Amino acid sequence: MMVAGTLIAVHDPALNVQTPLGAFTHARSSASLIQLPSGKLLVTGGSSSIGLTAELFVNAALLYTP
Numbered sequence: 001m002m003v004a005g006t007l008i009a010v011h012d013p014a015l016n017v018q019t020p021l022g023a024f025t026h027a028r029s030s031a032s033l034i035q036l037p038s039g040k041l042l043v044t045g046g047s048s049s050i051g052l053t054a055e056l057f058v059n060a061a062l063l064y065t066p
Contacts, residue, residue: 008064021066028058040065 031046
């Protein structure tokens with residue numbers, strides 16, 4: 001599972017293929033992903049670029065149901 005910008009995708013390293021699953025409303029990079037026992041994914045933190053040099057840290061958590 002990966003988050004890049006607003007894209008949520010699953011990466012299959014054996015085939016080197018990414019399958020899009022959906023999108024978040026706010027772009028983020030370097031987010032943490034935790035799979036919960038229920039199978040849902042908890043996405044926390046990350047950062048979002050604003051301009052060429054500024055970086056804004058995302059203070060939000062999202063629960064994603066694949």
